[in-house]
Amino acid sequence: MTEPGAPWSANEVLRYNALVYAVTGNLTAGNKAKAELLELASWPSSTHPDIEADGHLVDYDTGKFAVVAGEAYDWVYPLLNETERELVRTAIMDNAVEPAHTDYMNGAYLSDARSNRAAHAWGGIGVAALAIMGDGTEDPNLQTYFGASHAVMDEYVDEFSPEGGWPEGVSYLSYGLCDGSGALFYMDALKRVKGENLYAHPGFSGASSFPLYFLPPDRAAATDGFGDSGFSEGFAACAIAKLANEYGDGYAQWYYNNVPVYSYDRAARFIWANSSLPESDPSSLPQSKQFTSIGWVALRSGFSESDALIQFKSGPIPESHGRPDQNAFAFDALGERLLVCPGMPSDGYSNPHYNDYYFATVSENTVLINNDTMSQARYPSEDDPGGSITGFITTGFYDSVTGAAEGAYEGVLAKFDRTISFVKPDYAVLFDDIESSEYEKEFESLFHALGSGSISIAGDTAVITRNGVKLHAKILSPSPFDYDIIAGEPQQPGGVDTATSYLKIWGSRAETQKFLVILYPLPASSALPQITKLENGSALGYRMENGGSNDTMLFDPSKGGINSGGVVSNGAQAFVRNSLGGVARSALSSGSSLAFNSQTLFASSSTSSAAFNYTASRVGGIVDASGAGAISVHSRTPVSVTVNGAVLPGASWSYDAPTGLISFPVGGGNSTIEIQTS
Template sequence: MKPLSLLLVFVALIPLTKNSASAQVDHLATTPKLADHPRILLGKGEEDALKRTVGADKTWGKLHQAILTESDGLVAAAPLERIQVGRRLLSTSREALRRLFFLAYAWRMTHQDKYLKRADQELQAVSAFSDWNPSHFLDVAEMTMAVSLGYDWLHNDLSDQSRSVIKEAILKKGLEPSLNNQYNSWLKASHNWNQVCNAGMAYGALAIYEDQPDLAKRIINRAIDSIVLPMGDYSPSGAYPEGYGYWGYGTSFNVMFLSAMEKAFGTDFGLSAKPGFLETAGFMENMTGPSDNAFNFSDSGLSGELQPAMFWFAQKCNDPSLLWVERSRLMNGDTKQHLKNRLLPAAILWSNGVGVSTVAEPKSTMWVGMGKTPVALMRTSWSDPNAIYVAMKGGSASTNHAHMDIGSFVMEADGVRWAMDFGMQNYESLESKGVDLWNGKQDSQRWQVFRYNNFAHNTLTINDQLQRVEGKAPLTSSSKTPSFMNVTTDLTDIYKGALAKANRGIAIVDKAYAVVRDELETLPNETTARWTLLTPATVTIIDDKTVELTKDGKVLRLLVQEPARVTLKTWPTDPPHDYDAPNPGTTRVGFETKLPANAKTALTVLLVPQRSASKVNKGVKPLQQWPK
């Protein structure tokens, strides 16, 4: 018997404990017998329902054809090679998942041999890699999902030799490394690594279930027990702590896991009923502004993208209006822009036959979510491209992938994002220059990265200091009142030691303009407060109270109502270090003000689109008097 096989026998005999990397409860004990291949996501014969969907709806038909056309292009492409970038093989693993999902979908929907042969070629190539880079286990997880999906969907048409090579790779390069404590710390994590890695391992277990039944059950039971950790972060109301980009990663793979469990065992073991999980679809839908750009706080990109998982949520919640943003992307955008999405075929799998053009817009124009990273997402309309959109966050810089952006916001009007966020910088660009990027302590080099600290965000800086990493800012009130839609947050803990109290409120007034009001109380010393707005617009300072922003032929005015005397100014966004990314076409604008010791001060700023200049009310009430 091979040494690794002996290890598996030994591991299988270890008693299951609560702290073991293996599962404690046999969740599969009462589940039905697993179906024959194909069994992952789409059972045998279920292609017929998908064919009816793509045949009955022009938009689905276009997407289906785009996947086939892209698969035609893949037929001629060379198989992937094991190319590692820095510590990651991840780009290769992700491309493998995209290729194999597309090609396997094309094969099952058309049964054209070219797709089968090309997918088999890809499966053989990646199965021959020396390993799937277990030291960065996301790479293993995505590659295991890719190979398992291809193996399962093509299983009955692969040669015995191909099946033998592929399932051996799933076992040796996917599942077995996940048993090694050197590589499986993600089992105890409460962030996206847990979701992605457990999903990948579960797909591997489902793929070779009949060959390794004990190990497969062990892996699946372990995943069911472990994935509850990140799913707990959606509580209480669905706000995802890591932001837009990582929602698209962690939540999508969480849904890939749940969907596979439901298909294979007829149940998701109660996981989708966890507090806040189904509600997170509302979070994601509202995170996109009228410009189709995301509220890109923390490590996120700006551009929004099609989210296949939203179709699963819409089906689960029986609420097609959750697909309003996806509807726009499918109907109004170039279908080719979706083809880099490695989970794209899942959108059709989870479509539930919904007619894209019949999706109605959501009824509510405000969404508020509590939790580790509480957010408030407000707009004046879902269908007006010129609508005002304001999104604000509280939370803590100690959260996974967070920036020092507590109290920060973005704002859109007339199709322009006037108040912006840089979002993330490419990790490899920092890691390759030796930046201590993943150390989140207060004095870490992470917070010297320009895009990550509060100096570059639409928030307050006190005494030229960084925000407190361990500080936490809850949302304290909110209101959907149409004439004064608003939210407030308590920033006191973020500025502990620099201020006695700090509260921020943001409102949309009469659907015409936005108000940002900060109420500060100082300690027994003079304090300097800086109010900053980051913008891609051209900035013209008109006078001591007024800034004019212009972009794309549109105009927005920044008006300072309080304090009485400030000097408006701009700051550059040039990279201060050689490791910082360039930030062309952007400016920081705002003001600094000296606050007396033991004083109460309000900073009140209006953001007024040109069309609303005549609608500005002169006074803004204290935060305590804002509608709740």
């Protein structure tokens, strides 16, 4: 039953034979499971000796022991006599439930519900407690001791962001939900035995969207290695199957059916998978999503294998599996991982470079100060999480996210605002606005790629090449700049160690610095469009000539006034795409006016961020207003106006033909706008 030298490990023989008996009534399997269960009950301890040596009584392996014992007790119950049942109940109490309560009262590290290991340990122990509850002569302390498991698991579901994000990342969400133990086992047992439904928790109910939005387009694994996660593992099949089945979630079922998943737990997968549940194509979902309380944002052009994904993080760093990755990002496009995260080395935490590379700021696509490889604090103070998302807007044609991360640098910086704008589906724009808290400093921006010879640079353009795809990085600021191309540590896409390298760029020492880089992925045979740098006063940006259209984007964090390339705005950022047919797209961040070639495109009575797409018959977009008020939008002759799905009465909007502006009221916050035109 047990592995040699590891008497604390429960084998799957017990679990699978018990399941076969429960499903089919096969006595051969049932009696085998019974014998294994009674052997398990004879163990003196369920805790790994190394854990006991550290002064703890339970660990996540205790949770696996407890799940196996509790499930098997339930499944082969008819084959046990009362003496045997008492033996199993006593083992569960003595080796799992009671020591877990003691550890909880002593504040042991696994009592922290923000860890996937807590879900493994306490979830499994809770399952075992629920399995014996109300049976035979109940231990008078059982209900009290069970309270420890329930307290931790109740806190565990509270740690999810309102949208379903898990602070440790996708891989550790998967592990904490289902891997021989975990949250889903406990939640199922709790619902059946006590009628309490933790699945109804509003954050947890969205958990399946987290792996979906951060799924790399190549689908080679569940994650790009964002956070402290590996590159090579799929999401747990049992976890995504259960989420799909529990909520009738067709998008989770799509993930289960179309993405390579990993059978951590084949028994749970067998029980929870529902092949008759219809799937829903995620193309019907909003393309991009912010997971607010954890500071993760996924910017997507879609969910196909040829679509692009930009991952961005600026938010609290979890004590368990956190990384110093504030304002870090990764970029996948055209089926390739182009700018990558450090991931987890093949030899895990024992890697000799784990602390000085994988767990250091130098391994992330963010900014170093004075070449300090550990520029960001690993664990910022409770008063300042080190990073936060300060702006986010998403549409089907344009996304923009801004993070503030000066707090991660422990007083060295007064400002580090990073904006990534995604002009869908073509390219991204990175803009950094950095200020030293005192004295001049050297600021270095990092870009990591797979492949030891994958980065080259000529003039102001770096090129990252990956399997017939080239990511062109047009560096417009600083100018001039210095650079270095450095060998990084191996990463594991597809489970195979792959060499990496990274580009480091920096300007002269200064108290302030602005980085402006255009990131344009193209097939190797395609040429980068012509890009011209624009500067006017405090504004910095570019003009891109791309076939029959021109893009103009400018940044002015000081809001001194944008006036360049025909674009005039009082915002922090402005974008216009124009062609022979006129303006095709526009966007504004943190302002109240935007004009192009003397034509007002947008005006608002309050500070707003907005983005609009213009066609011959429709103007559509989004406005995020700081308060309720009136807006004016450039339009052809309007026929109808819809705000957040409701058609406005004709008396509530007005159109001024000479200026081409339609005016109407919107509330504070996000409003989706659609103007039908003639």
